[in-house]
Amino acid sequence: MTVTQTSAPVAAPTRASAITATGLRKSYGDKLVLDGIDLDIAEGSIFALLGPNGAGKTTTVEILSTLIDADAGDARVAGRHLTRDADAVRSAIGVTGQFSAVDNLLTAEENLLLMADLHHLDRREGKRRARDLLRRFDLSEVAGKTAVTFSGGMRRKLDLAMTLVGDPRIIFLDEPTTGLDPRSRRTMWEIIRGLVADDGVTIFLTTQYLEEADQLADRIAVLDHGRLIAEGTADELKQRIPGGHIRVRFADSRVLDTAAGIFGVATRDEESLTLQIPSDGSIQNLRAVLDTLETTGVPAESLTVHTPDLDDVFLTLTGQPHPAGTAAPSKENV
Numbered sequence: 001m002t003v004t005q006t007s008a009p010v011a012a013p014t015r016a017s018a019i020t021a022t023g024l025r026k027s028y029g030d031k032l033v034l035d036g037i038d039l040d041i042a043e044g045s046i047f048a049l050l051g052p053n054g055a056g057k058t059t060t061v062e063i064l065s066t067l068i069d070a071d072a073g074d075a076r077v078a079g080r081h082l083t084r085d086a087d088a089v090r091s092a093i094g095v096t097g098q099f100s101a102v103d104n105l106l107t108a109e110e111n112l113l114l115m116a117d118l119h120h121l122d123r124r125e126g127k128r129r130a131r132d133l134l135r136r137f138d139l140s141e142v143a144g145k146t147a148v149t150f151s152g153g154m155r156r157k158l159d160l161a162m163t164l165v166g167d168p169r170i171i172f173l174d175e176p177t178t179g180l181d182p183r184s185r186r187t188m189w190e191i192i193r194g195l196v197a198d199d200g201v202t203i204f205l206t207t208q209y210l211e212e213a214d215q216l217a218d219r220i221a222v223l224d225h226g227r228l229i230a231e232g233t234a235d236e237l238k239q240r241i242p243g244g245h246i247r248v249r250f251a252d253s254r255v256l257d258t259a260a261g262i263f264g265v266a267t268r269d270e271e272s273l274t275l276q277i278p279s280d281g282s283i284q285n286l287r288a289v290l291d292t293l294e295t296t297g298v299p300a301e302s303l304t305v306h307t308p309d310l311d312d313v314f315l316t317l318t319g320q321p322h323p324a325g326t327a328a329p330s331k332e333n334v
């Protein structure tokens with residue numbers, strides 16, 4: 001008898017999961033806050049949980065960071081079971097919440113040294129880590145100033161630096177830039193990107209800002225009324241929805257009439273003298289529109305290409321505009 005050995009197909013290497021969850025549920029009284037949340041977040045990635053006020057974002061973070069218990073469901077964080085091995089989970093994670101851990105009466109350095117004590121670092125190691133973090137977060141010059149004198153942006157940076165004292169592998173950032181001015185927000189984004197690129201940590205962030213999720217996240221899940229209503233990369237989410245179009249503006253209503261007759265499927269707006277022509281955003285499609293305008297001799301005043309943004313995603317998925325919709329419009333003037 002001959003035995004033929006067949007080798008199993010070699011699976012492509014997949015990244016390990018930093019966080020997995022199935023069926024997480026949570027109610028407060030008769031208010032259902034989370035209605036069965038499933039998650040699978042790859043190590044070394046940035047995951048954004050996007051949702052409006054009261055959607056359940058903070059509750060999700062509180063469950064996954066062992067601060068509160070879910071009513072049902074299961075989760076593993078950093079390879080450890082959330083409830084059976086809660087201490088191991090806690091030692092692998094850092095949490096920066098909406099309420100800062102910064103003590104206003106202490107200096108930036110003292111705040112960091114206090115965290116070092118809490119993590120049982122010896123004095124010299126604590127001082128070294130505090131110094132490194134102050135340098136990294138551009139806070140060395142204010143190391144000796146009390147936190148009460150800090151701007152919102154400086155306070156957020158110090159808060160995040162304090163989280164890093166414990167050298168976490170997974171960091172939960174609950175609305176890390178809410179209330180910050182655009183410049184401080186961008187600084188925070190750079191810091192978050194750096195944490196993943198330089199240290200290989202996994203970031204779980206919650207945000208109400210569509211643009212923030214779009215800018216930072218490898219994957220985005222949209223939470224609405226306690227349910228995940230969509231999940232994917234920013235591009236995947238944008239592709240799921242219609243809404244791409246080319247908008248052409250004309251000089252007067254006579255030319256608009258002519259153009260509307262030519263582009264049968266377009267929507268016209270008398271007030272702005274524009275025609276909105278459905279488009280997949282491709283160069284070919286744009287060229288076809290321009291060619292039609294040229295060959296028919298219809299003069300256009302201006303033209304913009306609109307590709308769907310996450311605001312459109314929210315509108316399509318929930319039937320409502322995002323309450324805090326601050327996405328930068330992805331429109332390019334041509």
Ligand SMILES: Nc1ncnc2c1ncn2[C@@H]1O[C@H](COP(=O)(O)OP(=O)(O)OP(=O)(O)O)[C@@H](O)[C@H]1O
Nearest residue numbers: 028031033051052053054055056057058059060208
């Ligand atoms: N301890 C609690 N007791 C009762 N209700 C709560 C409690 N914590 C949260 N909730 C309710 O659960 C819902 C979800 O709250 P959660 O803070 O998770 O939302 P969120 O998406 O983080 O909102 P926000 O962006 O405003 O922080 C809200 O309706 C909130 O009022």
